[in-house]
Amino acid sequence: MIRILKDPRIFVITIVWMMVLVFAGTIAQKDMGLFAAQNKFFSSWIVWLWYFPFPGGRLTMVIITVNLLFFFFNKSIWKLKKLGIVILHIGGILLLVGGGLTAIYSTEGNMIIDEGAYSDFVEDYHNMELAVVNTTHQKFDSYTVFDQPMLKNGKELHHLHLPFKMKVLNFYKNCEPIRRDTDPGVHYKGMMKNFTLSNQPVAKEDNRNRPGILLEISGTGTTTDGIYGLFLGQSIPQSITVHNDLFELAFRRQRTYLPFSIELIDFKKVLHPGTNMAKSYSSEVNLIENGIGKKKLIQMNEPLRHGGYTFYQASFMEGQHRETTVLAAVKNYGRMFPYISSIIMCIGLLFHLCIKMPDLFKRKKS
Amino acid sequence: MVHKALLTCLSVFIILSCGDDHIRTYTLPKQVQSQPEMDLPTNVEPANLQLSWTKPDGWQPSEGSSMRLASFDFPNKGDTGDISLIQLGGDGGGIAANINRWRTQLGLQPVIASLIENEISRIQGKLGEYIFTHIRNEESGQAFLCAIIPSGKVTFFVKMSSNTETAAAGEVDFKSFCSSLHFK
Structure with missing residues (x-):
């Protein structure tokens, strides 16, 4: 079994298959x-092409990781002569582990703040919730x-905090x-009583859909x-009112x-001279944590990093009297992995080169 | 020993990946507005403000609903334009998203955000500058006249759905109605 799992041919085949998927x-x-293509080809365990199942991006990456692990x-x-190769493989595994952490645990969404207002939550780009x-x-x-x-x-749907039950009759990806x-x-x-939710064709770009629920x-x-x-x-x-308790239902x-909030002090837009095309945007914000505010500037290519989040x-x-900034908020536990693994792989390659250098000179002389 | 350690790590990683906790509970302090509404008179509660307008002569009030603030019919040569006025919070999804949603409803291709300006005109009304767009599908013969009228923390949407001929005939009245919207 181990002999099969450590077979380098598996690595070659899966890398070629990954290229096909990409x-x-x-x-x-x-x-x-x-978003749909990402889900179908890269975030899936199985990808169906016509009526045939093939390994999806996630399964392919797991196979590569397992294959590299069993290399040891x-x-x-x-x-000692193979130490460079071992270090190189450790770097490769770290890169894949980082990718796995990103795929499973990373979150991304929007934080929308009016000038003079603040926000302490991030809204997911794609997923909905019933609150x-x-x-x-x-x-x-x-x-x-x-x-x-x-x-x-x-x-x-039921929960001990709720004195009633709910049943999802219909979930609409796009409705009117x-x-x-x-x-x-x-x-x-x-x-x-006055409206009905009509199912609409699902637009390929998720933000053009209006999801609904019955x-x-x-x-x-x-x-x-x-x-x-x-x-x-x-x-x-x-x-709705149930036993003198007032509930609000929100589909959002x-x-x-977040354990901190961001206040938008000023949003600035610089235009290319003589045009309406934006040259740059920047948001002057107040980062408020534990009641203490710190002024920060977020602009293109200069995000704010705080509490594990990166705000771009x-x-x-x-608006008529004020502007609203839209920050992309990303939390990525695997953010540092590509940097660290790249350094490790470089060290591995250098090590291997140094070890092999005497052999190369010997061959040249002979 | 090394085999077992590796397999244990792999199993833990896979088990951690399979979490199914999709119900969350938390309490938050009641949300308080961070500042008074700038676009509305500060001594008047928004709920007390009434939207008012001048109805064009050819329009007939039609059956309203809890969603619509007002509803009208515009009869024209055997067709009837259905006009609705609704209010949504914030920007109601934004200009580009709404225009592309209407285009999709008419069976037209969406346009990219940077070209949206070509699809709209900006008109000055009593509530300030608003967006007007006339979307036609010549193949199906259907058209929408739409206006997006921002006003502080809310946005008013006026839409007329009809055939292309009725839309062309009603465009002037539609714009005059949108421009006339104001708070009493």
Whole structure:
């Protein structure tokens, strides 16, 4: 078994297959969009091409990692002469481990802040969440949040903090609220009394879709039980009252709250002379942590790094009286791995070169 | 020994990768607005402000809904333009995203953000400058007249859905309606 796993031919075959995946993914993203192509070819365990399953990017990388790990079972490499090769392989494994950490644990999203306002959360680019907020208390709100993987058709949602149950009747990747022409009946509540969510074709770029969800609430024993609809960007929140507790239901981009907040002091845009084309953007921000503020400047190619997050200047919105900055927030646990592994691989190559140098000179003389 | 250590590390890594904890609970202090709304009179609660407009003569009020602030029909040569006025929080998704969403609804290709300016015109109304766009699909014969009217922390969207002929006939009235929007 070990003999098979350490076979260098596996490495060669998987590297060639990875090249094929990179080529196919690059071509496919033109038609299916970047995010969908990334998911299909690179973040998947199995990729289906027509009716045939092939190893996806994630499985291929695991095979390469395992193959490199089992390389160390070769007894012949544990010699001083092969030390450079061993170091090189350690660097390669570290690079793959870093990639794995990034793929599994890294998060990225947007932080949108108006001038003069602050934000302490990052909104995911792609994933949604259903937040049930108990707003009864005067000083704080209690959140029970169901992440997108739970929002599957037919899935029942319940939690000991909630005095009712929910069932996902329909999850829409892209929908449009449309006015009802007919009497909806007594089961439909809230916005759904006047509207229905119409399924729309899914746009290839995720940010052009408006996801929505149709939910059935039960177990309250009151007329609150019924079918509710929510969609992204809904201006009027859906509220329900259960046993004198007031709940708000929000269907929104998945939020990650940070232990610090960022206040936008000023957003600056410099235009190319005589045009409306932006030359550079920058955000002067106040980084507030434990009540202490520090002024920072975020501009193109000069991100702010704090608390494991990196905030890049991504975009902006212009209002009548003030501007809004859009920061791309990335948390990547594997951020340092490429640097460290590259250095290790360089050391390995140099070591190997130094060890082999005398042999090269000998061959030249002979 | 080395075999076991390597296999254990690999197993732990795989198990850690398979987490399925998708319910989160937390409490947060109630959200407080960081500053008063700049675009609205500060001595008046936004909820008390009423949006007002001048309705063009040819438009007839139609059945409203909880989502629409106002709804009108514009009859024209056997077709009826459906006009809606809604309000969304913030920028309502932004200019480019909304225009491309409308284009997609009409079966047209989206345009890249840098070319959006070619698709719109900026008009001065009573609520300030707003965006107007006339989107036509000549093949299907359907068209939208759309206006994005930012006002402080909210954005008003006016949209007329009709055939291309009705859209062309109603464009002047549509713009005059959008320009007339103001707070009482």
